[in-house]
Amino acid sequence: MAIVLGDNRYGKAENRLVRVDRDGDEHRITDLTVSVSLSGDLSDTHLTGANDKVLATDTQKNTVFAFARDGIGEIEDFGLRLARHFVGTQKSIRTARVRLEEHPWQRLTVGGKPAHHSFARAGTSTRTASVTYDGAQAWVIGGVQDLTVLNSTGSEFWGFPRDHYTTLAETKDRVLATTVSATWRFSGTEVGWAAAHGTALAALLDAFGGTHSLSLQQSLYAMGQRVLEEVPEICEVRLSLPNKHHFLVDLAPFGVDNPGEVFHAADRPYGLIEGTVLRDDAPPAGPAWS
Template identity: 55%
Template sequence: MSGDGIVLGPNQYGKAEVRLVRIDRDTPRHEITDLSITSQLRGDFAAAHLDGDNANIIATDTQKNTVYAFARDGVGAPEDFLLRLGRHFTGECAGVTGGRWEAEQYTWNRILVDGEPHDHAFVRGGTETRTAVVVFDGGEQAVISGLRDLAVLKSTDSEFRGFARDRYTTLAETDDRILATSVTARWRYNSTEVDFDAAFADVRGLLLESFAETRSLALQQTLFAMGRRVLQARAEIDEIRFSMPNLHHFAVDLTPFGLDNPHVVFFAADRPYGLIEAAVQREGAEQSHPAWNGIAGFC
């Protein structure tokens, strides 16, 4: 208490976006792990805020150094690496009672030489990014995995009709349109005893398969079908959240040039765009799990 009725509220601190590249060189075929790690500690830090007493403060530079030191022994799945960091800081550092650790993993693909993947030459992948968040709170551990900017497109098998109309509605109904979106998804596990690399690959595949196979009546319906497919297949996942913008493709009017357009030439509009967001959950799952705190936006 500061004496004037003003008190310190919830707080955390740490080192953000520690860039870590680990090259595994055990064999002639090298492997790259490229991550951005954020470490944020929670605990008894009131004295630092109120009195400038840093006795319980683990320097943010120390947190950065710990990331690099732990990487010396290998990284593995980003979720497992974050769990290692969380267990270290909550188990070894006085005053630390919990925290939040986040990772983004970037993709590198092998360069093809004479049609074969090169052992140690790589090209940066597309826009898709793998994400992970680990939260330690009150003795509980939670893991949220995800991906961002997974661009997908269906050139047919999508429609949009039967929507409400009023005097401001100009959109025409259609039974054949391009459906494209950039998927951001995060899913919360109900266990930390998971092969996270295998689970991530499976979830990504399930999302893509569902998107491809579902005849879309609306992006909302496609979103739910994708989430349902994941929860049906993965018992260790309790909920999955999506943020999916419509990447609109509009047929270009070629009649001024004396040409028809049999649905083959399109203008890709980057804005404005429809933004569809929803959570797909198991019945009875916690509606607002505290692990989601600190995740900006819907997911």
């Protein structure tokens, strides 16, 4: 039996990058976490320890910061620039992946007017992107994470199998809450990234709020379907939806009723619903999801 080296990659993870655009009196903040991952002709460093084909992860970090000096723009475009650079300048590197998270800030209001250079962390979710380039083709994945949503009614769960271990009661009215992690694959790289992200995010929220849900799985499909309907450049959506359970608290021992008003919000364990919604003519994903 032979032992061989399988798939491998390496890179510099979670580079924290903040750029302040100072054009004019009103400054702008771009706050990113950027992770680089490279793969290619790297067998020697694993098998013999030779490093002549290994671009140091410190160099990768420095490249991220140096490229930011020329401006960042949309995070997808910044990722494409970096990925193409690593493959185009390093003979041993065949595929580069750049993952990005954008952390939003909002301008403060001082004295009733928008401040020129004062900000507070904003938003309840994080915009994400992942760019993969193999020297010939690029794949772009956008997304959002930590998007917490809740329907206080309009959700049911009943008709499920019951066995010796089932204790859960059926319900025709429950609180449905989840923290959405969604990623979507674009069919090309010539996209208005900001507009696509905004439309996809609005589609997720609209579908979640507008679906009378008989299961979180039904909501997942409705959310993915709506994104594909609203953004033609997106060909595939992957969703991970933890069911953030809200259990009605029994107040009867205290002589108090509870007409669906007081809940215990449990953080774990939780149901985890995951799924993919895609066009039936979606182009191959290549290494985009790997």
